[in-house]
Amino acid sequence: MARVPNQSLAGLVARITNESVAPTLPWLLLVLPVLALALWRARHLFQRGNDLAGFTVIGLAAALASPISWTHHLVWIIPALAVLVSASISYSGFRRYLLCGVAIGTYVLFATQFTIRYGDHVSASQLAVPHIWLTANAYLLAMLLLVALLPGEWAPARPLMEGELHTFAPNFRRAAVTGSLDPWRSGSDQIRDPTSSRASGR
Numbered sequence: 001m002a003r004v005p006n007q008s009l010a011g012l013v014a015r016i017t018n019e020s021v022a023p024t025l026p027w028l029l030l031v032l033p034v035l036a037l038a039l040w041r042a043r044h045l046f047q048r049g050n051d052l053a054g055f056t057v058i059g060l061a062a063a064l065a066s067p068i069s070w071t072h073h074l075v076w077i078i079p080a081l082a083v084l085v086s087a088s089i090s091y092s093g094f095r096r097y098l099l100c101g102v103a104i105g106t107y108v109l110f111a112t113q114f115t116i117r118y119g120d121h122v123s124a125s126q127l128a129v130p131h132i133w134l135t136a137n138a139y140l141l142a143m144l145l146l147v148a149l150l151p152g153e154w155a156p157a158r159p160l161m162e163g164e165l166h167t168f169a170p171n172f173r174r175a176a177v178t179g180s181l182d183p184w185r186s187g188s189d190q191i192r193d194p195t196s197s198r199a200s201g202r
Contacts, residue, residue, distance in 0.1 A: 001068060003120050007139040008069035009034065015136065018124045022067075031065045038147050045152040053083045053152025060143045060150075074139060077110045080146050087151040099151065106142065115139050 001021050002014035009030045013022035038061030045054035059076035063069045081103055088099035115138045118126060127133045134141070 004116050004122055004136045005071050006068050008066050009064050010067045012137055012140055034064055035061055050152040053150055056080050056083055057147055057150055060147050064143055
């Protein structure tokens with residue numbers, strides 16, 4: 001369980017405590033807040049209509065809470081990348097470039113064997129070195145950040161305005177008759193029916 005390729009919270013606790021199996025109490029103290037945060041964020045994302053981001057957050061949290069999550073188990077990184085790319089397209093300016101950079105960085109991190117740079121087994125003395133500790137737990141830390149910060153609230157659905165509620169239905173019927181493909185346009189902007197033009201003598 002303490003092997004570096006195990007990028008779950010149980011693996012983190014086992015490496016910190018230098019035990020072959022993670023002690024239950026420290027593991028629960030880490031897992032329960034992560035699961036609570038993931039459930040809260042997923043509920044909020046589902047309410048916003050972004051089901052993919054909500055499912056992704058739950059999947060990442062499940063990988064973190066699992067006793068063993070080998071690197072090839074971390075398949076929820078794929079939809080996380082899709083969410084990041086979609087968010088970057090929806091935004092503009094600095095936020096777009098930031099999200100593009102995060103998506104590229106996430107892909108590069110998980111597409112390489114970065115986390116086992118120092119081998120499958122890392123001693124307690126090695127883990128005392130900050131950059132080795134960060135490297136050995138890189139995938140786990142990245143998933144924690146994605147659970148907490150994965151974007152999913154861009155471009156909220158615009159509710160119909162009161163005037164649009166009254167004009168949408170008649171415009172849609174008019175569009176079906178005249179051939180216009182945009183029922184949101186006002187009646188004066190619709191494509192005229194050539195038969196009605198002939199009937200009126202035009």
